[in-house]
Amino acid sequence: AQSVTQLGSHVSVSEGALVLLRCNYSSSVPPYLFWYVQYPNQGLQLLLKYTSAATLVKGINGFEAEFKKSETSFHLTKPSAHMSDAAEYFCAVTRGAQKLVFGQGTRLTINP
Amino acid sequence: GAGVSQSPRYKVAKRGQDVALRCDPISGHVSLFWYQQALGQGPEFLTYFQNEAQLDKSGLPSDRFFAERPEGSVSTLKIQRTQQEDSAVYLCARMIAGALSSEVLWASEQYFGPGTRLTVT
Numbered sequence: 092a093q094s095v096t097q098l099g100s101h102v103s104v105s106e107g108a109l110v111l112l113r114c115n116y117s118s119s120v121p122p123y124l125f126w127y128v129q130y131p132n133q134g135l136q137l138l139l140k141y142t143s144a145a146t147l148v149k150g151i152n153g154f155e156a157e158f159k160k161s162e163t164s165f166h167l168t169k170p171s172a173h174m175s176d177a178a179e180y181f182c183a184v185t186r187g188a189q190k191l192v193f194g195q196g197t198r199l200t201i202n203p
Numbered sequence: 204g205a206g207v208s209q210s211p212r213y214k215v216a217k218r219g220q221d222v223a224l225r226c227d228p229i230s231g232h233v234s235l236f237w238y239q240q241a242l243g244q245g246p247e248f249l250t251y252f253q254n255e256a257q258l259d260k261s262g263l264p265s266d267r268f269f270a271e272r273p274e275g276s277v278s279t280l281k282i283q284r285t286q287q288e289d290s291a292v293y294l295c296a297r298m299i300a301g302a303l304s305s306e307v308l309w310a311s312e313q314y315f316g317p318g319t320r321l322t323v324t
Contacts, residue, residue, distance in 0.1 A: 127315075136315070196245050
């Protein structure tokens with residue numbers, strides 16, 4: 092069975108600082124990995140996805156993530172946080188069965 | 204937007220009542236998913252349609268939950284005899300149809316609607 096673990100339910104950074112949200116996956120087959128963002132009272136918005144084409148994936152809003160098979164990780168980063176980045180972030184995995192398996196989420200707070 | 208509308212956006216039901224939640228994706232996108240998101244949790248898969256066929260309903264928590272998509276477009280998630288533990292946000296997602304290869308199809312992303320927040324009192 093596939094699973095995703097997001098380390099840290101709550102991350103707080105200062106505006107302009109590096110954002111690092113951690114995601115580790117478990118999968119018996121090569122996974123497809125996604126990061127979604129959720130703003131209050133809204134649905135999930137796709138940030139980026141890994142599909143084996145390249146290990147470093149660039150997404151929207153300046154976010155990127157690196158797939159590291161040896162570490163079974165897919166951490167999300169952004170060099171400089173903006174106040175508008177405050178939201179809940181979810182890592183998800185699928186192996187082609189098409190249903191997404193989500194992590195518990197990480198709430199990102201940006202301090203002015 | 205994501206091309207998925209859901210209604211109602213908010214629903215309050217008394218315990219024991221039946222509710223029906225609607226999802227309307229952009230026509231032409233053949234795959235539709237339902238997820239349940241409890242407060243403070245990640246979404247959890249409920250069921251999946253390809254056109255009108257329900258291919259996977261392994262995530263439905265009990266036989267009180269029923270989903271249908273009779274014409275392969277609009278879908279309805281019905282919950283009978285609601286319980287307090289059914290309180291959650293119910294998310295609907297469409298998956299882009301079509302692919303350059305079978306591998307790309309497997310990796311097709313899902314686009315989510317705004318959700319319906321169900322509160323059972």
